[in-house]
Amino acid sequence: MAEWVEIVKGLKGVVLDICGVLYDSGEGGGVPIPGSIEAVKRIKSSGLKLRFCTNETQATREKFVCKLQRLGFDISIDEVFAPAPAVCRILNDRGLRPHLLVHDDVIPEFDGIEKSSPNCVVLGDAADNFSYRNLNEAFNVLISLENPVLFALGRGRYYKETDGLKLDVGVYMKALEYACDIEAEVVGKPAKMFFMSALADMGIEPQQAIMIGDDLVNDVGGAQQCGMKALQVRTGKYSSLPVMEL
Amino acid sequence: MAEWVEIVKGLKGVVLDICGVLYDSGEGGGVPIPGSIEAVKRIKSSGLKLRFCTNETQATREKFVCKLQRLGFDISIDEVFAPAPAVCRILNDRGLRPHLLVHDDVIPEFDGIEKSSPNCVVLGDAADNFSYRNLNEAFNVLISLENPVLFALGRGRYYKETDGLKLDVGVYMKALEYACDIEAEVVGKPAKMFFMSALADMGIEPQQAIMIGDDLVNDVGGAQQCGMKALQVRTGKYSSLPVMEL
CATH class of the missing domain: 3.40.50.1000 (HAD superfamily/HAD-like)
Structure with a gap:
């Protein structure tokens, strides 16, 4: 708990993974993960900067963002790094x-x-x-x-x-x-350059940002190697593998 | 030359790779590599023992051997390790x-x-x-x-x-x-057990046998790790890559 206070104190920006964190992809465009639409709204209204870092390459960035907007997310193309x-x-x-x-x-x-x-x-x-x-x-x-x-x-x-x-x-x-x-x-997560371009776009330092993702290597590990804080959610691929170490 | 005399002197058996050594596979069953039908005949008539070690898994051993027989090779099912x-x-x-x-x-x-x-x-x-x-x-x-x-x-x-x-x-x-x-x-080349089963079938020791193949790792390297002699032919995949080290 004390640790969380410490992390949140210096925080100026959040980087969110999308697939497995905001929604599960699949036939018909996928489905939002419960609570995620609201979470994006709350981060934005909190005054924290927000970017999305995705390794999604099954659609153009434009179409991908449109889909997420249709699912109910407050998200725009220039917030997304792909x-x-x-x-x-x-x-x-x-x-x-x-x-x-x-x-x-x-x-x-x-x-x-x-x-x-x-x-x-x-x-x-x-x-x-x-x-x-x-x-x-x-x-x-x-x-x-x-x-x-x-x-x-x-x-x-x-x-x-x-x-x-x-x-x-x-x-x-x-x-x-x-x-x-x-x-x-x-090119993409976990490459350092990829995270750095999102940070540069927010105008903040690595230690002022937290990455939130469902992949221990590509989200959490990649961000930590840049000096960012990181958090693994238990949705997406995490939730389907109760035993395995990713 | 002196080295070859030394190798041939102790030789009691030959292990041949098939694809890329005896024939090139492909549409219509493939084509024999020039000289290979005759080479098999000459090894057999020389008194040397002969087995075939293949990683071929696109057909049953029976059908594979039938195809090679149709192409003109003197080969039988019990000589083939697959x-x-x-x-x-x-x-x-x-x-x-x-x-x-x-x-x-x-x-x-x-x-x-x-x-x-x-x-x-x-x-x-x-x-x-x-x-x-x-x-x-x-x-x-x-x-x-x-x-x-x-x-x-x-x-x-x-x-x-x-x-x-x-x-x-x-x-x-x-x-x-x-x-x-x-x-x-x-299972298959370059696993030691695979070569050893062919040697056991011929009743000879590794140093009494030579492996002939077109793959530096799976044929030559695998055989050498068992203590066999080995020779890389310049047909098959070798011939199509003038520059690259396999």
Whole structure:
């Protein structure tokens, strides 16, 4: 209790994970987690700054935010940090042309990016697009490059949907890393740069912010490595695994 | 040259890899590699013992051998060591009931094995069966077990088919290992037990045998760790990668 008083005293901002914290994704757009719509309202009215850091790559940021608004959340596009816009900036900066292995619905994020004669691979949470044919295609692009560059939009193991646990992008990242004997560059949580851009946007220091998420490695661990405080909620993937250490 | 004289002097048996050494697999059954049909004949007529160690799991051993015979090879079922019959012996010994993520054509090898209420997963070279749905299914079986047991029928990265490089079972093994934070038990090359069973069948010692394969890790490395001599051919996956260290 005394510890909490200490944490809250210096707090100026909150960073929220979305999937598994605000809502459970799944067929029909998913469902809000009880109390979460109200919690977002209370944080905003408290005077604390608020940003959302998600590794969601199954939709453009615009569509994703619209969905959350429809579910009842007080959220706007510029409050949301997502890996697809972040990797587009990196691709532009480094003059890289991606082969995309991503979800169909996130492809519009890459509209302005040159994709001919690819010299890298961008791997998102492609879900059903993670077919053997598509994995082989991405592998053959990588293996043909002198210096294979693989970007992974997150490194999560799995997430919870309304009908059960689903494999996340990190699993396929590991698959291609092993196939090509390379190490991927992770864009999104738990990469330090990703948290830092949200903090910079709020204009606060790491120790003035708390990250709230359901993933011990990508949310809590990533934020702590930046010097942020962090809290794991017992919803999302946490709630479906009473025994296992994530 | 002097070294070769030394190697050949003590030699009593040869272990051959099949895919990439005797033939390249692919549509229509694949094609023999020039000189390989004759090489098998010459080894057999030389008086050397001969066995075939393959990680092939896209067909039953019976069908696989029939295909090779049709291609012109002098080969019989009891000369061939393959992972599916080997894992079936392990499953029986340990009373395990597998969930299978394998190629449709290898399923008959598991006919005598109890598969209800699975308490382990067997992963073969499932090719197009490596869908997101099937991976999720295998993952959910593993994650629901108190002690998840995953058998991988080989740990290869990729192999060459007539129309290009294809991802192998090891890549999906790494994916599920990462998803569940476990380590798979490999049945097939480069597991020591697999080579030893071929040597026992020939009745010779490791140092009296040479392994010939196109994979530096699974064929050459595996055999050397058993004390066998080993030779990497420049066909199969080797030939398609002039630059890369496998």
